[in-house]
Amino acid sequence: MLDSISFSQKQRLAYIDFCLFFVGSIYRQDLTNRFEVGLSAGSRDFGLYKELAPENLRYDAREKRYFQTPEFSPVFEYDPLRTLTKLANDISDGFDAIGDKHFPVEAPSSLNVPDIFVLARLVQAILNHKAVSVIYTSLSSGSNTRELVPHSIVDNGLRWHVRAYDRKSQSFRDFVLTRISKVTLKKSAADSELASFDNQWQKKVALRLIPHPKNINFPTAIEMDYGMDNGQLLIEVRAALAGYLLRRWNVDCSERGTLVGREYHLWLQNRFTLDTVENLTIAPGYDQN
Numbered sequence: 001m002l003d004s005i006s007f008s009q010k011q012r013l014a015y016i017d018f019c020l021f022f023v024g025s026i027y028r029q030d031l032t033n034r035f036e037v038g039l040s041a042g043s044r045d046f047g048l049y050k051e052l053a054p055e056n057l058r059y060d061a062r063e064k065r066y067f068q069t070p071e072f073s074p075v076f077e078y079d080p081l082r083t084l085t086k087l088a089n090d091i092s093d094g095f096d097a098i099g100d101k102h103f104p105v106e107a108p109s110s111l112n113v114p115d116i117f118v119l120a121r122l123v124q125a126i127l128n129h130k131a132v133s134v135i136y137t138s139l140s141s142g143s144n145t146r147e148l149v150p151h152s153i154v155d156n157g158l159r160w161h162v163r164a165y166d167r168k169s170q171s172f173r174d175f176v177l178t179r180i181s182k183v184t185l186k187k188s189a190a191d192s193e194l195a196s197f198d199n200q201w202q203k204k205v206a207l208r209l210i211p212h213p214k215n216i217n218f219p220t221a222i223e224m225d226y227g228m229d230n231g232q233l234l235i236e237v238r239a240a241l242a243g244y245l246l247r248r249w250n251v252d253c254s255e256r257g258t259l260v261g262r263e264y265h266l267w268l269q270n271r272f273t274l275d276t277v278e279n280l281t282i283a284p285g286y287d288q289n
Contacts, residue, residue, distance in 0.1 A: 001052060002075075011035070012045045013052070014095035017075045020057055020068045023097060027065040034100060049075070112159050114177035121183035122150050122162055129194060131167075131186040137179045147186065148175065151195035154241065157248035163201060163240060165193040172198040174240075200240040200278055207242070208270040209233040213257045215264050222265050232269070239277045246283040254285030 002010060012035055019026035032042040046066065050057065055071040076095070085091070088107035092098040125132045132150065137143040148164040160177045195201055210232045211219035219231070226233045237245055245251075249266060252259040253274065257267040264284070268274075271286075280286045 005048070008035075009045065009048070011095055012037070012042075013049050014076050015097060016045065016049050016066075017053075017056075018096040020066070020072060021074050021078070022103070023101065025065050025067045030097070030100065034097075112178045114160050115180075118177060118180050118183050119153070121185060122153065122177075122180075125183075125185055126150050126152070129189050131189045131193070133184040133186055134175075134180050135182040136175060137181065143181075146175075149189040149193040151198065152201070153177075154244075156241070156244035163195075163198070165189070165198070167193075172200065172240075198240070201238055203239040203276065204236050205239050205242055205273050205277060206270070207235050207237060207245075207251075207268060207273060209235070209251060209266045210269050212252055212264050212267045215260065215262065225265070233266075240279075242274065242277050243280045243282045246280075246286075250284055252285050253280075253283045254287070259285045 002013075005013075012031060015031060015034060016026055019030065028039070028042050028046065031037070031045060032039060037045075053073065053075050055069060056073065056075070057066045058069050059066050084105060085107075086093070086096070086098055087103045087105035090098060121132065124130070130149075132148055134146050134148055135143055136146045147167040148162070149167070150162045150164040152163040154161050154163055154174070161174045162177060162180075163172065163174055165171070166173045166175075191197070209226070210228075211222035216222055222228070223231060235245075246253055246268065250263045251266045251268050252264045253268045253271060255271060274280060274283070274286065
């Protein structure tokens with residue numbers, strides 16, 4: 001039935017669903033005020049929602065609002081990570097009650113925020129397969145002009161970087177967005193400079209993570225943390241991003257799980273899978289020798 005209704009009405013139904021799911025109740029006036037519709041239109045929306053999910057809500061005439069029932073099952077799908085991000089950053093997509101109400105979800109402050117104009121130019125270059133000239137400041141050589149062919153913007157968990165072909169080193173590398181101070185669009189890139197030729201980006205590696213064999217007294221807690229199945233978490237990741245993931249989650253990559261510390265909850269059991277991965281100096285405990 002959802003496929004046959006208009007976008008605007010689907011938006012209002014999603015708002016009802018969200019309020020019932022996350023707030024536990026909704027006044028008819030909440031809907032009419034949010035979408036600036038009349039009471040009759042609001043009544044039709046609640047009627048249609050009740051038709052779609054008759055067990056989801058009950059009307060309390062005394063309080064003049066609808067309440068979630070114990071049998072409630074959401075009509076719309078909610079991705080946990082997207083929903084938490086929206087709630088933590090007070091971002092509404094028009095299908096929810098964010099902005100109307102304050103939700104008690106917080107996220108740590110970001111210490112490094114990229115320049116929006118730098119970001120916009122890089123995204124333009126990526127979408128149009130263009131090269132760019134940038135001023136890049138590195139830890140080893142300071143500020144220099146570089147010609148890059150960017151293909152992806154990446155959040156590595158701590159900061160944002162751009163994955164790009166670097167014409168100076170003639171290789172694909174990562175460049176931290178906050179270290180780029182100027183971007184000038186150049187001519188179109190050669191085919192060999194595009195993402196399809198970035199072997200580390202195209203290559204996928206399978207990681208098998210298990211609770212750390214020495215640092216954890218109650219591995220069931222770790223299994224619950226990461227939604228493990230049979231005591232292990234299997235994930236596939238781009239080779240170019242493997243080191244970032246392993247560092248972000250403090251995964252012990254030593255051969256026998258020998259890193260000591262409360263921060264090491266996970267051990268990479270199939271360490272050999274990293275043999276073809278480059279730039280693993282940031283992976284905890286990994287030694288290529």
